[in-house]
Amino acid sequence: AQSVTQPDIHITVSEGASLELRCNYSYGATPYLFWYVQSPGQGLQLLLKYFSGDTLVQGIKGFEAEFKRSQSSFNLRKPSVHWSDAAEYFCAHRGGGYQKVTFGTGTKLQVIP
Amino acid sequence: EPEVTQTPSHQVTQMGQEVILRCVPISNHLYFYWYRQILGQKVEFLVSFYNNEISEKSEIFDDQFSVERPDGSNFTLKIRSTKLEDSAMYFCASSLTGIETQYFGPGTRLLVL
Numbered sequence: 001a002q003s004v005t006q007p008d009i010h011i012t013v014s015e016g017a018s019l020e021l022r023c024n025y026s027y028g029a030t031p032y033l034f035w036y037v038q039s040p041g042q043g044l045q046l047l048l049k050y051f052s053g054d055t056l057v058q059g060i061k062g063f064e065a066e067f068k069r070s071q072s073s074f075n076l077r078k079p080s081v082h083w084s085d086a087a088e089y090f091c092a093h094r095g096g097g098y099q100k101v102t103f104g105t106g107t108k109l110q111v112i113p
Numbered sequence: 114e115p116e117v118t119q120t121p122s123h124q125v126t127q128m129g130q131e132v133i134l135r136c137v138p139i140s141n142h143l144y145f146y147w148y149r150q151i152l153g154q155k156v157e158f159l160v161s162f163y164n165n166e167i168s169e170k171s172e173i174f175d176d177q178f179s180v181e182r183p184d185g186s187n188f189t190l191k192i193r194s195t196k197l198e199d200s201a202m203y204f205c206a207s208s209l210t211g212i213e214t215q216y217f218g219p220g221t222r223l224l225v226l
Contacts, residue, residue: 032212034214042219043218090155099144099146099161099211100158100169101158103157104155106155
């Protein structure tokens with residue numbers, strides 16, 4: 001069965017510091033991978049996606065993620081966090097042949113001054 | 114930029130009542146989805162819909178749920194007889210093809226009393 005693991009439930013970083021949110025997936029073939037962000041009371045906004053090709057993908061708001069097949073990981077990074085980045089971040093994947101997207105449990109990001 | 118819209122944003126209903134949640138997918142998209150997020154939990158897939166029929170559904174999507182595309186623009190989720198445990202945020206999503214990125218609406222928060 002497809003699954004996505006986000007080991008960090010909550011992360012606090014200082015504004016201006018770098019950020020890495022971890023994500024691991026379980027699926028045999030190369031999955032389609034996504035990061036979504038959800039601000040309080042808001043919907044899910046797509047930050048970036050990986051389907052194939054270059055394993056380092058750039059997204060909106062200065063985020064990037066790297067697909068590492070050997071580690072079954074798709075970690076999200078940002079070199080310098082802004083206070084407006086405080087939100088919940090969901091890693092997700094869709095396995096080949098399935099339309100449903102499987103989400104991780106999310107990581108809540110708190111940004112302190 | 115085209116976006117998925119959902120109405121209402123909030124709905125309160127009594128247990129046992131029927132509710133219909135409405136979505137307007139992105140206009141040229143062909144695949145439509147419903148997901149739900151119970152408070153504090155992860156986003157879960159309910160159903161996908163293509164060419165006027167269900168193409169995939171989860172074990173959550175039992176006989177009390179149904180979906181419909183009543184006209185060329187709306188996509189609805191009906192819950193026939195709501196239960197307390199149906200209280201959740203319900204997200205609609207759409208994609209151009211079954212393998213392309215799914216774009217999510219802002220959600221409808223359903224509260225069953």
